[in-house]
Amino acid sequence: MPNITIPAELLPADGRFGSGPSKVRQEAVARLADVAPQLLGTSHRRQGVRDQVRRIREGLRTFFDLPEGYEVALGNGGATLFWDIASHCLIRERSAHAVFGEFSAKFAAAVTATPFLADPVIVESAAGTHPTLAAVDDVDAYALTHCETSTGVAMPVSRPAEGLVLVDATSGAGGLPLDPAEADAYYFSPQKCFGSNGGLWLALLSPTAIARSDEVAATGRYVPAMLDLRIALDNSRLEQTYNTPSIATVFLMAEQVEWMNAQGGLAWAVKDCAAKSGHLYDWAEASDYATPFVADPAQRSNVVCTIDLDERIPAADVNAALRAHGVVDTEAYRTLGRNQLRIAVFPAIDPGDVQRLTAAIDHIAAALDGGAAGTS
Ligand SMILES: *Cc1c(COP(=O)(O)O)cnc(C)c1O
Numbered sequence: 001m002p003n004i005t006i007p008a009e010l011l012p013a014d015g016r017f018g019s020g021p022s023k024v025r026q027e028a029v030a031r032l033a034d035v036a037p038q039l040l041g042t043s044h045r046r047q048g049v050r051d052q053v054r055r056i057r058e059g060l061r062t063f064f065d066l067p068e069g070y071e072v073a074l075g076n077g078g079a080t081l082f083w084d085i086a087s088h089c090l091i092r093e094r095s096a097h098a099v100f101g102e103f104s105a106k107f108a109a110a111v112t113a114t115p116f117l118a119d120p121v122i123v124e125s126a127a128g129t130h131p132t133l134a135a136v137d138d139v140d141a142y143a144l145t146h147c148e149t150s151t152g153v154a155m156p157v158s159r160p161a162e163g164l165v166l167v168d169a170t171s172g173a174g175g176l177p178l179d180p181a182e183a184d185a186y187y188f189s190p191q192k193c194f195g196s197n198g199g200l201w202l203a204l205l206s207p208t209a210i211a212r213s214d215e216v217a218a219t220g221r222y223v224p225a226m227l228d229l230r231i232a233l234d235n236s237r238l239e240q241t242y243n244t245p246s247i248a249t250v251f252l253m254a255e256q257v258e259w260m261n262a263q264g265g266l267a268w269a270v271k272d273c274a275a276k277s278g279h280l281y282d283w284a285e286a287s288d289y290a291t292p293f294v295a296d297p298a299q300r301s302n303v304v305c306t307i308d309l310d311e312r313i314p315a316a317d318v319n320a321a322l323r324a325h326g327v328v329d330t331e332a333y334r335t336l337g338r339n340q341l342r343i344a345v346f347p348a349i350d351p352g353d354v355q356r357l358t359a360a361i362d363h364i365a366a367a368l369d370g371g372a373a374g375t376s
């Protein structure tokens with residue numbers, strides 16, 4: 001591994017480009033430190049913490065401009081737990097899944113393993129692309145993934161057919177365009193676009209999704225309390241979670257939603273992420289050693305960008321040189337097995353830092369390639 005020194009003027013001011021956990025704005029952390037003596041270590045059933053949950057729920061309602069009747073629910077366990085909530089409370093009998101990477105495959109596997117559901121219909125496509133879901137007979141729920149974080153592919157959220165639309169929006173929510181009326185459960189965790197920490201799930205629920213959870217409950221299906229969407233919703237309506245949350249995570253999420261609303265809400269975030277990802281994809285296309293992994297520009301994610309490198313520039317060396325300078329988590333997804341960088345451009349990430357990052361990578365590539373690599 002060559003010893004490479006990146007000049008200071010090419011280094012991002014903040015080196016966090018991970019796709020989750022992702023950069024938490026220092027201003028939010030400082031605010032947390034300010035309020036900590038009144039907030040951390042106080043009851044989540046009392047006004048102080050409940051005010052923070054209210055800020056999240058009202059902030060998301062504003063951010064997504066939720067239609068009448070839609071509600072924001074939250075609970076502990078992250079998006080991974082929501083897969084089990086969906087299989088217990090939202091899928092009546094059979095679901096159809098667009099599978100195009102690790103996360104979408106995991107939800108399909110969770111449903112397959114659920115004993116009281118029929119085997120799901122799986123519509124798969126190769127890594128770096130997304131499949132299209134169309135109407136399937138005898139299916140009562142369709143599972144989409146807004147951004148497949150393992151590959152950097154984004155798919156539009158639109159209803160494939162009659163039936164509940166469940167969207168894993170864990171990395172897409174807050175950075176990709178959305179008409180919330182196109183989904184019934186649009187769920188995500190706070191440690192991606194919403195720049196907080198992990199451990200919570202949040203979901204935008206349509207009246208149809210809420211009615212489905214009542215309908216499934218009426219069949220007498222056994223649902224463990226932690227997976228019971230109705231219990232989660234009852235608590236959310238009281239600005240609480242069913243069991244004790246990380247209050248720091250709740251506070252950082254509330255700060256980030258309000259910050260994003262102050263910047264101009266979803267329209268601002270979509271534009272900001274598109275400009276930053278556009279810089280990365282344009283840079284890769286102009287480079288003679290880097291290429292966007294996702295061939296179809298329409299399927300490229302504007303929040304998680306995957307860039308393949310020519311074999312003469314080993315991604316492991318690029319990542320090691322970046323990491324040695326405090327620029328971290330640009331590694332490709334573990335199981336993808338490609339010579340690839342994966343770079344998040346969530347709303348908290350500064351556009352100037354993305355520009356400095358590509359300059360730093362060019363500097364490393366030139367050093368690795370004896371000065372031959374560059375922009376053609
Ligand atoms: C990160 C991620 C998850 C898992 O989120 P957890 O908070 O760890 O449960 C699920 N789906 C997608 C698309 C993700 O990016």
